[in-house]
Every structure is written in structure tokens, then in C-alpha cells.
Amino acid sequence: MYINGKVTQGKASEKIDVLNPATEEVIGSAWRGTPQDVDAAVAAAHSAFDGWRKTPANQRAGLMHRAAAKMRDNHRALVESLTLEEGKPLVEHEEEVWWTEETMDYYAELGRHQRGLVLPPGDAAQFNFVLEEPWGVVGCIIPWNYPLLLLAWKLAPALAAGNTVVIKPSEFTPLTTLKLVEMAFDHFPPGVVNVVTGLGVETGEPLVKHPDVKMIAFTGSLATGQRIASLAAPMMKKLHLELGGKDPMVIGPDVELKVATRALAYSALLNAGQVCTSTERVYVHDSLYPQFTEELAEFVSSLRLGNGMDAGTEIGPMLRGHFREKVENQVADAVKNGAKVVVGGERPAEFDKGFFYKPTILVDVNHSMKVMTEETFGPIIPLMPYKDFDEAIWLANDSQYGLGASLMSNDAKLVKRFFEGVQAGSIWINDPLTDNFAGPFGGMKMSGQGRELGEAGYQEFLQIKHVHWDMEAEIKEYWYPY
């Protein structure tokens, strides 16, 4: 773990093994942190807070740029370490590490440019202004599917805004996070950045409940988000929650089949479908449904499954066996209720190790099936035809989630109906899953609250204080006696 500027075992006595999902081999281990380790990390972050919040923003920016530079010096090592513990192909981790580095620079500059607000006063002698202040110690709880990127989207704005942090990485992918923090943040004042590894219940919950932790920035499943919200409620903590999704893609009647099928394959199968904004249900205009299905099946069948470390691998394994079983159960449920498997629908025979699952296309699906309503988080593409566009929008909105939604179409009238009618925090037209540093990212409905990225993602880490200052100090006519 990394507490108060030091690598430490803390009070842990056991380790948790980390597996390579492509080979099932143990590639390392991390300490199974305890509630006492959380206490120590929070105490360090708490005592570092006053110094860090008073550090001029320009100096904070300098330290953050230096962290980004150290990451760039170690870029390839971070990429390989991520592929070994998370399984994505190297090319996808190249992008993740690049995003991590750039996010550090982006928020370093945003912090430098932070500005307050002066308000029109109620009287000439008064001065009214708004201050933005950091919350204090922020607990950052991170999932396994983008261990560094989703950390950076919290850590960078939190630090730029003057907060100190305690990071709780996923127990499945703690190794690269530890490498990153030990290597890139060792020039920060001790206690500003801390990492406690371990299980959600043993380290995540104590972090959420700790009275000195003022804000929790969490990305993960809906169930864990609900648990965290219930634990944080008695203390009215600031919550920033990025939860699950069931993102739809609508294929307009005017698409070029080649473009639309490639876009869909990418958005559904990136990281073996283990992306919060993966396309998980697809509505295809019925005029092109048969040709679309055929073209998609041919393309998806050509994708190369393999170990993420091998050049040429396009789709890696799933993270663990129990995530693959959930996918298998959803496919079985769909087939039992009338769906047909067009491609895939099974484990690949060529690997005797690793949590691989073939990219799968399902047809004859409907909204009574789990695969169309529950989060899948795997490489499944269920296709459903629609007749008119209002029906497509209705289907897209028929979900408890509202994270992202994509449309493939160049018809401006359809595009407008789509972005006005669909309830989702991100709308992608003709380019699914593409993020933008300045573009706020987050969910509507049960996909969460708050936004990451952009100025909105910075403001989350600041609280607002209004100062009303009367410079005359005279008795007012509106005071007693009336």
C-alpha cells in the first residue's frame, strides 16, 4: 500500500493474488488492507489537507505536470502491466495510459485557471462573492475495467482543486495503480495521495464511513453504488457516483452497412464488452435488418481473440470466470425464451486457459429477456428490428439506466429527435464511445449522479461558499426594533 508517502504493509497480514485473465496465472499480489490501514491513510490525508489546499494552484499544477511526465517516461511499462492484470489488448491500454497522462495535464491547467465569482451587491457598501473550496479528504473507489483512466478522472480534478485523496483500487487490478502512485507521485507532499488495497467490504466500506472523508468519488456497479449511498447518507457526504449502464445503439435507415457494422462491433466488443458504455442492445431499422445482421456476423467472426500481450489480438479475455458465467446465463436465458445465436454463444475451443468468451450475436430478442434489460458486461450483441423512429426512441429509453446512447445516421431530423428524446448522459452520433477531455461524462437515471471530465468534472471536487461582506458596519434599518 502507499500511505503518507511510504510503501507499506500496514496492518495487513494476508495478500490477495492477482491473476492474468488470459492465462489464469498468478502475476502478483497486493496486501489485503484492513480498516486500520484505512484509518492510517485517512489520517495522513487529513493532516496533509491544510498544506495542500493552501499550496498555490500554480505550484499544484507544476507537481501534477511532473507526475504526467513521469508517467510518460514509464508509459510502456504501465501499458504492459495493465494488460497483464486486466486483459485488454496492448493497443487499448496504450490509449488508457495516454488518457491518464493527458488527464493529469488537463486538470493541472484547469486548476490554474480556476476563478471565483463577484456578485451584484444588495447595497453599495456591500461586497458579495463566491469562493470555491476543496472538500477535504476524498475517497476514490475504482473498478477493474479501466483501472488508471477511471482513477485519473477522479484523482486529477481532486488534486487540482486542493483535495487530498485515499485511493481504493479494485482487488482484481491493484498492481498498476500501486506502480503508478509510487512512481509518479513520490515528489508530492506525503499524505496527499494514498493507496489502500483490499476488499470492498474491508477497506471500501470503512473509507466511506470514515468521518474525516468528506467526499466519495466512486465508479462501479449499481449495487455497490447503492450500498455506498446508504452508508454515506447519515453523514450527508458528497457523493459522485458513476454506475452501470445498458447502452442502446439505434441504426438509422440511411446508414452505410460497412460503417455501421464496424462502429457497432467496436462499441460492443471493446475490452470484451467490459466497458460501462458498451453498446449492449441494438435496434436496427427493419428495412436493412437481414443485410445488417449478415454483414455484422461476417465481420465479428473475423475478429481475433487472444492474449492481450500478443500483437494482432483484437479481443482479450473477460476478467474472471464468474463474470463470464453471468454472460453465459444471460445467453442461456435468451435462447430459452426464443433468441437465436447467429455467431459465438460459447467459449472458444482453442484456449484451455483464460476467461475467454466468443463475441456473440443474438437475434429474436425482446425486452422480457435479461440480455436486454440487465447489464451484461461481456461481448454480446443482441439485435432487434424496429419500424418507426419513435419506437426506436421508446425502446432506447426502456431501461433503468441512462449512461450513454448511440445513433448511426446522417439524417439531421432523426439525429435531432434522438438527442432530444433519449435519456442518457452521453449521446454519440456516428462515433460511439469517444470521450472528450472537455465533455462531461456521467449517467442519468440509475447510472449515477455527477459528471467526470470537463469543467463539470472539476466542479464536483469543489464546494461553494458565498461571502456577504458589509464594509460599513453600521446599524441597519431592518434590524430590531421594528
Ligand code: NAD
Ligand atoms: P464493483 O461495484 O464490484 O466494484 C467497484 C469498486 O468498489 C471496487 O474497488 C470494489 O472493491 C469496491 N467495493 C465493492 N463493494 C464495496 C462496498 N460495499 N463498499 C465500498 N466499496 C466497495 O464494480 P466492478 O465489477 O469493479 O466494475 C464493473 C462495474 O462498474 C459495472 O457495473 C460498470 O458498468 C461500472 N462502471 C461504470 C463506469 C461509469 O463511468 N459509469 C465506468 C466503468 C465501470
